[in-house]
Amino acid sequence: MRIGDLAKRAGCEIVTIRYYEKEGLLPKPARSAGNFRLYGDVHVERLQFIRRCRSLDMTLREIRALLEMRDNPTLDCGEVNVLLDTHLQQVEVRVEALLQLRQHLLALREQCSGARPVQACGILRGLINCNCHVVSAEHSNV
Amino acid sequence: MRIGDLAKRAGCEIVTIRYYEKEGLLPKPARSAGNFRLYGDVHVERLQFIRRCRSLDMTLREIRALLEMRDNPTLDCGEVNVLLDTHLQQVEVRVEALLQLRQHLLALREQCSGARPVQACGILRGLINCNCHVVSAEHSNV
DNA sequence: CTTGACTCTATAGTGACTATAGAGAATTAA
DNA sequence: TTAATTCTCTATAGTCACTATAGAGTCAAG
Numbered sequence: 018m019r020i021g022d023l024a025k026r027a028g029c030e031i032v033t034i035r036y037y038e039k040e041g042l043l044p045k046p047a048r049s050a051g052n053f054r055l056y057g058d059v060h061v062e063r064l065q066f067i068r069r070c071r072s073l074d075m076t077l078r079e080i081r082a083l084l085e086m087r088d089n090p091t092l093d094c095g096e097v098n099v100l101l102d103t104h105l106q107q108v109e110v111r112v113e114a115l116l117q118l119r120q121h122l123l124a125l126r127e128q129c130s131g132a133r134p135v136q137a138c139g140i141l142r143g144l145i146n147c148n149c150h151v152v153s154a155e156h157s158n159v
Numbered sequence: 160m161r162i163g164d165l166a167k168r169a170g171c172e173i174v175t176i177r178y179y180e181k182e183g184l185l186p187k188p189a190r191s192a193g194n195f196r197l198y199g200d201v202h203v204e205r206l207q208f209i210r211r212c213r214s215l216d217m218t219l220r221e222i223r224a225l226l227e228m229r230d231n232p233t234l235d236c237g238e239v240n241v242l243l244d245t246h247l248q249q250v251e252v253r254v255e256a257l258l259q260l261r262q263h264l265l266a267l268r269e270q271c272s273g274a275r276p277v278q279a280c281g282i283l284r285g286l287i288n289c290n291c292h293v294v295s296a297e298h299s300n301v
Numbered sequence: 302c303t304t305g306a307c308t309c310t311a312t313a314g315t316g317a318c319t320a321t322a323g324a325g326a327a328t329t330a331a
Numbered sequence: 332t333t334a335a336t337t338c339t340c341t342a343t344a345g346t347c348a349c350t351a352t353a354g355a356g357t358c359a360a361g
Contacts, residue, residue: 030350036348036350049357050357051358053358077348
Protein backbone atom coordinates (compact mmCIF):
# COMPACT_ATOMS: atom_id res chain seq x y z
CA MET A 18 0.00 0.00 0.00
CA ARG A 19 1.44 3.37 -0.98
CA ILE A 20 1.14 6.62 0.89
CA GLY A 21 -1.87 7.83 -1.07
CA ASP A 22 -3.87 4.72 -0.16
CA LEU A 23 -2.92 5.03 3.46
CA ALA A 24 -3.98 8.67 3.44
CA LYS A 25 -7.37 7.73 2.03
CA ARG A 26 -7.87 4.96 4.56
CA ALA A 27 -7.07 7.25 7.47
CA GLY A 28 -8.75 10.32 6.03
CA CYS A 29 -5.78 12.61 6.14
CA GLU A 30 -3.32 14.33 3.87
CA ILE A 31 -0.24 12.67 2.47
CA VAL A 32 1.99 15.39 3.84
CA THR A 33 0.53 14.78 7.28
CA ILE A 34 1.67 11.17 7.14
CA ARG A 35 5.20 12.18 6.20
CA TYR A 36 5.07 14.73 8.99
CA TYR A 37 4.07 12.09 11.54
CA GLU A 38 6.92 9.92 10.31
CA LYS A 39 9.38 12.74 10.76
CA GLU A 40 7.99 13.33 14.25
CA GLY A 41 8.47 9.68 15.13
CA LEU A 42 4.77 8.85 15.57
CA LEU A 43 4.78 6.49 12.62
CA PRO A 44 7.67 4.08 12.08
CA LYS A 45 9.71 4.42 8.91
CA PRO A 46 8.09 2.12 6.38
CA ALA A 47 9.70 -0.15 3.81
CA ARG A 48 10.46 1.35 0.41
CA SER A 49 9.71 0.13 -3.08
CA ALA A 50 12.36 -0.18 -5.79
CA GLY A 51 11.47 3.36 -6.85
CA ASN A 52 11.77 4.68 -3.30
CA PHE A 53 8.05 4.90 -2.61
CA ARG A 54 6.88 4.30 0.94
CA LEU A 55 5.13 0.94 1.40
CA TYR A 56 2.64 0.44 4.23
CA GLY A 57 0.72 -2.43 5.76
CA ASP A 58 -2.26 -2.86 8.04
CA VAL A 59 -0.20 -2.09 11.12
CA HIS A 60 0.40 1.40 9.78
CA VAL A 61 -3.26 1.89 8.92
CA GLU A 62 -4.31 1.00 12.43
CA ARG A 63 -1.66 3.17 14.04
CA LEU A 64 -2.44 6.15 11.86
CA GLN A 65 -6.15 5.79 12.54
CA PHE A 66 -5.36 5.74 16.24
CA ILE A 67 -3.40 8.95 15.88
CA ARG A 68 -6.13 10.64 13.85
CA ARG A 69 -8.76 9.58 16.35
CA CYS A 70 -6.74 11.13 19.14
CA ARG A 71 -6.28 14.27 17.06
CA SER A 72 -10.02 14.47 16.51
CA LEU A 73 -10.20 14.52 20.30
CA ASP A 74 -7.90 17.51 20.10
CA MET A 75 -4.98 15.84 21.82
CA THR A 76 -1.56 17.23 21.12
CA LEU A 77 1.05 15.15 19.37
CA ARG A 78 2.94 15.07 22.64
CA GLU A 79 -0.04 13.47 24.37
CA ILE A 80 -0.51 11.06 21.51
CA ARG A 81 3.14 10.12 21.62
CA ALA A 82 2.69 9.24 25.28
CA LEU A 83 -0.37 7.10 24.53
CA LEU A 84 1.44 5.32 21.72
CA GLU A 85 4.33 4.51 24.00
CA MET A 86 1.91 2.95 26.48
CA ARG A 87 0.27 1.04 23.69
CA ASP A 88 3.67 -0.26 22.70
CA ASN A 89 4.28 -1.54 26.25
CA PRO A 90 1.04 -3.35 26.97
CA THR A 91 2.13 -4.81 30.28
CA LEU A 92 2.45 -1.43 31.99
CA ASP A 93 -0.20 -0.17 34.35
CA CYS A 94 -2.77 1.96 32.63
CA GLY A 95 -3.06 4.51 35.43
CA GLU A 96 -1.09 6.95 33.33
CA VAL A 97 -3.57 6.65 30.51
CA ASN A 98 -6.27 7.74 32.91
CA VAL A 99 -4.23 10.62 34.21
CA LEU A 100 -3.48 11.79 30.71
CA LEU A 101 -7.12 11.68 29.72
CA ASP A 102 -8.24 13.38 32.91
CA THR A 103 -5.77 16.18 32.38
CA HIS A 104 -6.88 16.58 28.82
CA LEU A 105 -10.50 16.58 29.82
CA GLN A 106 -9.88 19.22 32.41
CA GLN A 107 -8.21 21.46 29.86
CA VAL A 108 -11.20 21.04 27.60
CA GLU A 109 -13.54 21.99 30.44
CA VAL A 110 -11.57 25.16 31.02
CA ARG A 111 -11.67 25.97 27.35
CA VAL A 112 -15.42 25.38 27.16
CA GLU A 113 -15.97 27.67 30.10
CA ALA A 114 -13.84 30.40 28.55
CA LEU A 115 -15.56 30.10 25.21
CA LEU A 116 -19.02 30.30 26.74
CA GLN A 117 -18.06 33.48 28.55
CA LEU A 118 -16.54 34.82 25.37
CA ARG A 119 -19.77 34.09 23.53
CA GLN A 120 -21.82 35.93 26.13
CA HIS A 121 -19.51 38.84 25.87
CA LEU A 122 -19.72 39.02 22.12
CA LEU A 123 -23.51 38.78 22.25
CA ALA A 124 -23.67 41.66 24.70
CA LEU A 125 -21.41 43.66 22.44
CA ARG A 126 -23.50 42.85 19.40
CA GLU A 127 -26.56 44.32 21.11
CA GLN A 128 -24.98 47.71 21.16
CA CYS A 129 -25.24 48.57 17.52
CA SER A 130 -27.55 47.66 14.68
CA GLY A 131 -25.48 49.23 11.95
CA ALA A 132 -26.02 52.08 9.53
CA ARG A 133 -24.41 54.75 11.62
CA PRO A 134 -21.11 56.48 11.18
CA VAL A 135 -18.33 54.56 12.87
CA GLN A 136 -17.98 57.46 15.26
CA ALA A 137 -21.27 56.53 16.87
CA CYS A 138 -21.00 52.77 16.58
CA GLY A 139 -21.90 51.16 19.86
CA ILE A 140 -19.70 48.16 19.23
CA LEU A 141 -16.55 50.16 18.75
CA ARG A 142 -17.52 52.21 21.77
CA GLY A 143 -17.99 49.01 23.70
CA LEU A 144 -14.58 47.79 22.66
CA ILE A 145 -13.02 51.05 23.64
CA ASN A 146 -14.78 51.77 26.90
CA CYS A 147 -15.79 48.54 28.50
CA ASN A 148 -13.69 47.64 31.49
CA CYS A 149 -14.91 44.14 31.97
CA HIS A 150 -12.42 41.34 32.37
CA VAL A 151 -12.91 38.48 30.02
CA VAL A 152 -11.33 35.16 30.78
CA SER A 153 -8.93 35.02 27.92
CA ALA A 154 -9.28 31.96 25.74
CA GLU A 155 -6.10 32.51 23.82
CA HIS A 156 -3.69 30.37 25.76
CA SER A 157 -5.94 27.46 26.51
CA ASN A 158 -5.52 26.08 23.06
CA VAL A 159 -6.71 22.63 24.06
CA MET B 160 6.55 56.39 28.97
CA ARG B 161 8.84 53.52 28.00
CA ILE B 162 7.88 50.14 26.66
CA GLY B 163 7.88 48.46 30.06
CA ASP B 164 5.38 50.93 31.48
CA LEU B 165 3.16 50.55 28.45
CA ALA B 166 3.29 46.78 28.83
CA LYS B 167 2.22 47.06 32.46
CA ARG B 168 -0.62 49.41 31.64
CA ALA B 169 -1.98 47.14 28.94
CA GLY B 170 -1.20 43.92 30.74
CA CYS B 171 0.92 42.35 28.06
CA GLU B 172 4.49 41.41 27.33
CA ILE B 173 7.05 43.84 25.99
CA VAL B 174 7.85 41.58 23.08
CA THR B 175 4.18 41.55 22.16
CA ILE B 176 4.21 45.32 21.83
CA ARG B 177 7.20 45.22 19.53
CA TYR B 178 5.47 42.46 17.59
CA TYR B 179 2.35 44.59 17.14
CA GLU B 180 4.52 47.44 15.94
CA LYS B 181 6.18 45.21 13.40
CA GLU B 182 2.76 44.04 12.26
CA GLY B 183 1.60 47.60 11.81
CA LEU B 184 -1.07 47.57 14.52
CA LEU B 185 0.77 50.10 16.63
CA PRO B 186 2.41 53.14 15.02
CA LYS B 187 6.15 53.53 15.34
CA PRO B 188 6.72 55.60 18.45
CA ALA B 189 9.22 58.40 19.09
CA ARG B 190 12.63 57.41 20.38
CA SER B 191 14.68 58.70 23.28
CA ALA B 192 18.28 59.83 22.96
CA GLY B 193 19.31 56.28 23.84
CA ASN B 194 17.00 54.77 21.20
CA PHE B 195 14.32 53.66 23.66
CA ARG B 196 10.72 53.69 22.45
CA LEU B 197 8.64 56.50 23.96
CA TYR B 198 4.89 56.19 24.23
CA GLY B 199 1.97 58.43 25.14
CA ASP B 200 -1.67 58.00 26.12
CA VAL B 201 -2.70 57.46 22.52
CA HIS B 202 -0.61 54.32 22.45
CA VAL B 203 -1.97 53.08 25.76
CA GLU B 204 -5.51 53.43 24.52
CA ARG B 205 -4.78 51.79 21.19
CA LEU B 206 -2.92 48.89 22.76
CA GLN B 207 -5.71 48.36 25.28
CA PHE B 208 -8.15 48.28 22.39
CA ILE B 209 -6.07 45.63 20.67
CA ARG B 210 -5.72 43.58 23.84
CA ARG B 211 -9.44 43.78 24.50
CA CYS B 212 -10.13 42.50 21.01
CA ARG B 213 -7.59 39.74 21.52
CA SER B 214 -9.28 38.78 24.76
CA LEU B 215 -12.38 38.36 22.57
CA ASP B 216 -10.27 35.98 20.53
CA MET B 217 -10.26 38.12 17.42
CA THR B 218 -7.42 37.57 15.00
CA LEU B 219 -4.93 40.32 14.30
CA ARG B 220 -6.41 40.53 10.82
CA GLU B 221 -9.83 41.29 12.28
CA ILE B 222 -8.36 43.77 14.71
CA ARG B 223 -6.51 45.48 11.92
CA ALA B 224 -9.82 45.92 10.14
CA LEU B 225 -11.45 47.38 13.24
CA LEU B 226 -8.55 49.75 13.77
CA GLU B 227 -8.84 50.97 10.21
CA MET B 228 -12.49 51.75 10.78
CA ARG B 229 -11.65 53.47 14.01
CA ASP B 230 -9.14 55.57 12.12
CA ASN B 231 -11.82 56.64 9.63
CA PRO B 232 -14.67 57.64 11.90
CA THR B 233 -16.92 58.99 9.16
CA LEU B 234 -17.38 55.63 7.47
CA ASP B 235 -20.53 53.62 7.94
CA CYS B 236 -20.26 51.10 10.75
CA GLY B 237 -22.11 48.33 8.95
CA GLU B 238 -18.82 46.59 8.40
CA VAL B 239 -18.11 46.57 12.10
CA ASN B 240 -21.34 44.70 12.61
CA VAL B 241 -20.59 42.23 9.86
CA LEU B 242 -17.17 41.57 11.30
CA LEU B 243 -18.54 40.97 14.77
CA ASP B 244 -21.36 38.77 13.47
CA THR B 245 -18.92 36.65 11.53
CA HIS B 246 -16.69 36.34 14.52
CA LEU B 247 -19.60 35.46 16.77
CA GLN B 248 -20.69 32.76 14.37
CA GLN B 249 -17.24 31.21 14.37
CA VAL B 250 -17.29 31.18 18.13
CA GLU B 251 -20.67 29.46 18.14
CA VAL B 252 -19.31 26.75 15.87
CA ARG B 253 -16.31 26.32 18.10
CA VAL B 254 -18.44 26.09 21.24
CA GLU B 255 -20.58 23.43 19.62
CA ALA B 256 -17.53 21.41 18.59
CA LEU B 257 -15.98 21.69 22.02
CA LEU B 258 -19.14 20.58 23.78
CA GLN B 259 -19.31 17.50 21.59
CA LEU B 260 -15.64 16.87 22.22
CA ARG B 261 -16.22 17.10 25.94
CA GLN B 262 -19.06 14.59 25.78
CA HIS B 263 -16.87 12.28 23.84
CA LEU B 264 -14.02 12.48 26.28
CA LEU B 265 -16.38 11.90 29.19
CA ALA B 266 -17.74 8.80 27.55
CA LEU B 267 -14.22 7.57 26.98
CA ARG B 268 -13.26 8.28 30.56
CA GLU B 269 -16.06 6.03 31.79
CA GLN B 270 -14.41 3.05 30.19
CA CYS B 271 -11.54 2.59 32.58
CA SER B 272 -10.89 3.32 36.21
CA GLY B 273 -7.18 2.59 36.13
CA ALA B 274 -4.97 -0.01 37.74
CA ARG B 275 -5.08 -2.51 34.98
CA PRO B 276 -2.40 -3.49 32.52
CA VAL B 277 -2.52 -1.24 29.49
CA GLN B 278 -3.54 -4.28 27.48
CA ALA B 279 -6.92 -4.24 29.14
CA CYS B 280 -7.38 -0.50 29.44
CA GLY B 281 -10.84 0.49 28.30
CA ILE B 282 -9.72 3.92 27.23
CA LEU B 283 -7.06 2.68 24.87
CA ARG B 284 -9.54 0.11 23.59
CA GLY B 285 -12.03 2.92 23.05
CA LEU B 286 -9.49 4.93 21.16
CA ILE B 287 -8.60 1.97 19.02
CA ASN B 288 -12.03 0.54 18.32
CA CYS B 289 -14.57 3.31 18.44
CA ASN B 290 -15.86 4.27 15.04
CA CYS B 291 -17.73 7.35 16.05
CA HIS B 292 -17.22 10.54 14.13
CA VAL B 293 -16.29 13.49 16.23
CA VAL B 294 -16.74 16.97 14.89
CA SER B 295 -13.13 17.97 14.78
CA ALA B 296 -12.32 21.12 16.63
CA GLU B 297 -8.83 21.44 15.27
CA HIS B 298 -9.42 23.76 12.35
CA SER B 299 -11.92 26.10 13.93
CA ASN B 300 -9.24 27.89 15.83
CA VAL B 301 -11.47 30.88 16.52
C1' DC C 302 6.18 7.28 -26.26
C1' DT C 303 3.85 10.33 -24.14
C1' DT C 304 0.45 11.72 -21.00
C1' DG C 305 -1.14 11.96 -16.50
C1' DA C 306 -1.34 10.51 -11.83
C1' DC C 307 1.40 9.55 -8.15
C1' DT C 308 5.48 10.10 -5.26
C1' DC C 309 9.98 11.96 -3.66
C1' DT C 310 12.96 15.61 -0.93
C1' DA C 311 13.70 20.03 0.69
C1' DT C 312 12.32 24.40 2.01
C1' DA C 313 9.36 28.15 3.46
C1' DG C 314 5.05 29.88 5.35
C1' DT C 315 0.98 30.10 8.79
C1' DG C 316 -0.53 32.87 13.52
C1' DA C 317 0.49 34.97 17.54
C1' DC C 318 3.48 34.93 19.94
C1' DT C 319 7.90 33.05 23.08
C1' DA C 320 12.76 32.42 23.87
C1' DT C 321 17.48 33.47 23.31
C1' DA C 322 21.92 35.90 22.52
C1' DG C 323 24.65 39.68 22.80
C1' DA C 324 24.82 44.33 23.15
C1' DG C 325 23.92 49.18 24.90
C1' DA C 326 21.33 52.57 28.27
C1' DA C 327 19.68 54.00 32.63
C1' DT C 328 19.11 53.69 37.48
C1' DT C 329 20.52 52.58 42.10
C1' DA C 330 23.92 51.25 45.89
C1' DA C 331 28.33 51.34 47.82
C1' DT D 332 33.11 57.17 40.73
C1' DT D 333 32.35 52.67 40.18
C1' DA D 334 29.76 48.53 40.23
C1' DA D 335 25.72 46.08 40.07
C1' DT D 336 21.26 45.75 38.64
C1' DT D 337 17.56 46.60 35.70
C1' DC D 338 15.73 48.05 31.47
C1' DT D 339 15.92 48.24 26.59
C1' DC D 340 17.71 47.37 21.90
C1' DT D 341 18.06 44.28 17.44
C1' DA D 342 18.11 40.02 15.26
C1' DT D 343 17.20 35.38 15.00
C1' DA D 344 15.18 30.94 15.95
C1' DG D 345 11.60 28.15 18.00
C1' DT D 346 6.60 26.80 19.06
C1' DC D 347 2.49 23.70 17.06
C1' DA D 348 0.44 21.00 13.58
C1' DC D 349 0.32 21.34 9.77
C1' DT D 350 0.01 23.66 4.55
C1' DA D 351 2.09 25.16 0.32
C1' DT D 352 5.50 25.21 -3.18
C1' DA D 353 9.33 23.88 -6.34
C1' DG D 354 11.58 20.73 -8.98
C1' DA D 355 12.47 16.16 -9.85
C1' DG D 356 11.69 11.14 -10.24
C1' DT D 357 8.33 6.75 -10.84
C1' DC D 358 4.76 4.20 -12.77
C1' DA D 359 0.56 2.61 -15.38
C1' DA D 360 -2.55 3.33 -19.31
C1' DG D 361 -3.44 4.69 -24.02
